[in-house]
Amino acid sequence: MKNLLKSTAAIAALALSTGAAMAQEKVVVYHWFEYIPQELVDKFTSQTGIEVVMDTYDSNEGMLASLKAGGIGTYDVSVPGDYMVEIMINEGILDTIADGELANTGNILPEWADPSFDPGRQHSIPYQWGSTSFAVNRDVYSGAIDTTDILFNPPAELSGKINMLDSQGEVMAMAALHMGIPQCSSDRDQLKALNAMLQEAKGNWASFNSDTAKEVLVSGDAAVGQIYDGFSAKAREEGANVEYAFPKQGYIVWMDNVVLLKDAPNRANALKFMDFLLEPENIAAVSNYARYGSGLKDVAEFLDPALATLPESNPPADAGAGVFIKVCDEQTQAVYDKIWTNVKK
Amino acid sequence: MTGGAPNSGGATTDTYAKARTWLLMPAWLVLLVLSLTPVALMLVYSFLTKEFRGGVIWDFSLAAYDQFFFDRGLFGDEPARIEWTYIGIFWRSIWQAGAATVLSLLIGFPTAYFIATRPEKARPIWVFLVTIPYWVNLLIRTVSMKFLLRDQGPLNDFLMFTGLIDSPIHIINTNFAVQLGLFYSYLPFMVLPIYAAVERYNFTLSEAAADLYASKWVTLRRILLPAVKPGVVAGCILVFVPSLGSFLAPDLLGGAKNFMIGSLIEEQFKGNAGNWPFGAAASMILLTLVLIILIMFTRQQAKSNKAGG
Numbered sequence: 001m002k003n004l005l006k007s008t009a010a011i012a013a014l015a016l017s018t019g020a021a022m023a024q025e026k027v028v029v030y031h032w033f034e035y036i037p038q039e040l041v042d043k044f045t046s047q048t049g050i051e052v053v054m055d056t057y058d059s060n061e062g063m064l065a066s067l068k069a070g071g072i073g074t075y076d077v078s079v080p081g082d083y084m085v086e087i088m089i090n091e092g093i094l095d096t097i098a099d100g101e102l103a104n105t106g107n108i109l110p111e112w113a114d115p116s117f118d119p120g121r122q123h124s125i126p127y128q129w130g131s132t133s134f135a136v137n138r139d140v141y142s143g144a145i146d147t148t149d150i151l152f153n154p155p156a157e158l159s160g161k162i163n164m165l166d167s168q169g170e171v172m173a174m175a176a177l178h179m180g181i182p183q184c185s186s187d188r189d190q191l192k193a194l195n196a197m198l199q200e201a202k203g204n205w206a207s208f209n210s211d212t213a214k215e216v217l218v219s220g221d222a223a224v225g226q227i228y229d230g231f232s233a234k235a236r237e238e239g240a241n242v243e244y245a246f247p248k249q250g251y252i253v254w255m256d257n258v259v260l261l262k263d264a265p266n267r268a269n270a271l272k273f274m275d276f277l278l279e280p281e282n283i284a285a286v287s288n289y290a291r292y293g294s295g296l297k298d299v300a301e302f303l304d305p306a307l308a309t310l311p312e313s314n315p316p317a318d319a320g321a322g323v324f325i326k327v328c329d330e331q332t333q334a335v336y337d338k339i340w341t342n343v344k345k
Numbered sequence: 346m347t348g349g350a351p352n353s354g355g356a357t358t359d360t361y362a363k364a365r366t367w368l369l370m371p372a373w374l375v376l377l378v379l380s381l382t383p384v385a386l387m388l389v390y391s392f393l394t395k396e397f398r399g400g401v402i403w404d405f406s407l408a409a410y411d412q413f414f415f416d417r418g419l420f421g422d423e424p425a426r427i428e429w430t431y432i433g434i435f436w437r438s439i440w441q442a443g444a445a446t447v448l449s450l451l452i453g454f455p456t457a458y459f460i461a462t463r464p465e466k467a468r469p470i471w472v473f474l475v476t477i478p479y480w481v482n483l484l485i486r487t488v489s490m491k492f493l494l495r496d497q498g499p500l501n502d503f504l505m506f507t508g509l510i511d512s513p514i515h516i517i518n519t520n521f522a523v524q525l526g527l528f529y530s531y532l533p534f535m536v537l538p539i540y541a542a543v544e545r546y547n548f549t550l551s552e553a554a555a556d557l558y559a560s561k562w563v564t565l566r567r568i569l570l571p572a573v574k575p576g577v578v579a580g581c582i583l584v585f586v587p588s589l590g591s592f593l594a595p596d597l598l599g600g601a602k603n604f605m606i607g608s609l610i611e612e613q614f615k616g617n618a619g620n621w622p623f624g625a626a627a628s629m630i631l632l633t634l635v636l637i638i639l640i641m642f643t644r645q646q647a648k649s650n651k652a653g654g
Contacts, residue, residue, distance in 0.1 A: 059615060059616075061399075061615055061616055061617055061619065062615040064398065064399060064619075065399050065614050065615055065619065068399050068400050087398060091398065163600075166596075166601050167617075168616060168617040168618075169617060188420065191419065191420075192419065195419060202602075205602065206518050206600055206602075207518050207600025207601060207602060208600060208601040208602060209596075209597075209600065209601060212597075219492075219495060219497070220496070220497055221495055221496070221517065330397045333397070333617070334421065335419055335420060336617070337617065337618045337620070338419055339419070340617070340618075341430060341604070342430070344601075344602065344603060344604045345430045345433060345434060345603065345604060
């Protein structure tokens with residue numbers, strides 16, 4: 001049946017490649033939903049004559065599952081988050097970009113040129129980066145919000161009005177920051193304490209929603225929401241009186257990256273697409289659309305001026321450190337899964 | 346699955362003898378390729394070893410079923426006890442689906458009866474009206490429901506305007522909201538089969554009962570209900586079974602705070618757990634459960650048919 005899967009994928013790949021031969025050159029992109037402006041896609045096509053075929057996903061894990069279930073060989077590039085790049089490297093489903101294959105890698109900011117999740121940028125280029133923390137409705141609560149207590153040990157007036165992201169990685173990483181323990185700790189007492197803390201905190205939470213993390217804040221269903229910085233900025237622009245918090249215990253930093261997939265049917269076009277996204281003017285268009293940072297040099301002149309002063313992208317001096325979500329080993333991940341099931345059972 | 350066997354079609358004339366294999370292909374395709382193969386795949390996967398972060402290793406393993414039924418503590422090294430977590434999740438789903446079914450029956454039966462007792466020409470219009478909301482995608486209907494029910498939503502605004510309540514009733518993110526969502530999602534599946542049954546019902550039987558001094562309640566219970574029971578049973582099954590595996594309503598209306606069977610299975614494939622064999626095992630257990638319930642229904646019906654002569 002493994003062969004069945006493989007041959008199905010092969011047929012799909014064949015169909016795609018013959019399609020490409022008959023029609024025009026193309027690049028097949030597996031991307032997050034609503035994460036690239038259509039004008040930019042059109043610009044790429046008119047510059048290069050390469051058609052962009054796009055499928056979308058709504059979670060890193062969902063993307064990985066569909067690639068492992070036969071998507072490899074159909075798609076050329078996808079856009080995983082930092083920890084997912086590391087997982088995909090370990091899974092062996094990324095192709096290596098040789099030196100000189102991309103012309104514009106010199107545009108990458110030095111701090112993003114050699115990230116821990118992909119040393120030497122052998123498989124990926126930066127797409128967008130930002131942070132995950134939480135936003136608080138200032139009409140409901142006016143106290144200090146620079147602490148993760150707001151999520152895990154909230155004051156009485158916020159209890160029962162908290163929306164968490166429906167994502168194990170983000171909740172567990174934030175919980176580890178709150179307790180001051182390392183992410184993916186294998187220490188039994190720490191894991192037991194983490195389990196107990198989350199059981200207790202859950203009683204204060206109203207819901208788990210990722211897709212509607214912004215809407216629940218705008219509508220007033222939730223007064224506190226764990227949220228991505230860009231979503232918080234959009235909630236504010238849509239009229240919610242929310243403030244994005246930079247807790248002193250720390251917050252999550254993430255980066256989405258364009259990766260070259262193994263067995264890419266249109267490898268050369270994929271590289272052209274990546275080079276296109278490494279041009280400051282083009283990636284600035286994505287930033288203006290998605291309200292996140294880009295990781296490239298010389299983008300400032302193309303950026304919407306409002307982005308430079310966005311409170312969500314400018315942490316105060318006394319904010320805690322931003323950390324990436326860590327990739328747990330198999331044993332610790334099994335315990336994490338148990339704790340997560342306990343939270344949601 | 347013998348229905349599609351080439352030699353069993355007694356009524357087929359010789360004209361089609363040669364073409365029969367080909368003409369039966371669509372039936373074979375549906376039964377074997379589209380129905381049985383996925384279930385068989387699922388069964389096989391549930392007995393395989395899980396691969397870290399999704400996927401399977403082709404070694405036989407009972408680990409998925411073991412995880413479902415036995416609890417070995419947070420670190421998996423304590424003596425095995427019965428695992429109540431997943432049984433609890435299944436029980437909650439059954440309870441929610443059951444409540445939604447009862448709600449649907451309470452509203453659906455009178456609705457179906459009402460439609461079936463309209464003049465013959467008017468009935469299609471009523472049926473049409475029942476189905477109109479269901480032309481809209483389920484996701485959109487569920488999200489709309491969320492907007493209606495929320496604390497500052499139209500429902501609470503209206504109730505406060507009328508003075509019936511002083512402060513908003515908190516409905517969203519509760520079990521009741523989930524039941525309401527499931528009920529609304531599947532209501533036509535209750536109305537339509539019951540309508541079909543009541544429409545076929547011979548109303549002179551009710552008149553005869555009344556002539557013999559049966560009260561209205563007795564007529565309903567002893568004459569009408571037994572006659573339309575197949576429709577009621579079909580409606581209940583059609584509402585209960587999809588409710589059991591639903592994850593849209595629990596996620597959107599229940600706030601995804603508690604796993605239901607559907608979301609638990611989804612988490613195994615799309616979430617961090619990436620435990621395909623466990624997802625497959627949970628699906629198989631759900632399938633078995635539904636099968637048992639269906640068999641119980643059918644047997645009970647067969648028994649009561651016999652008893653009724």
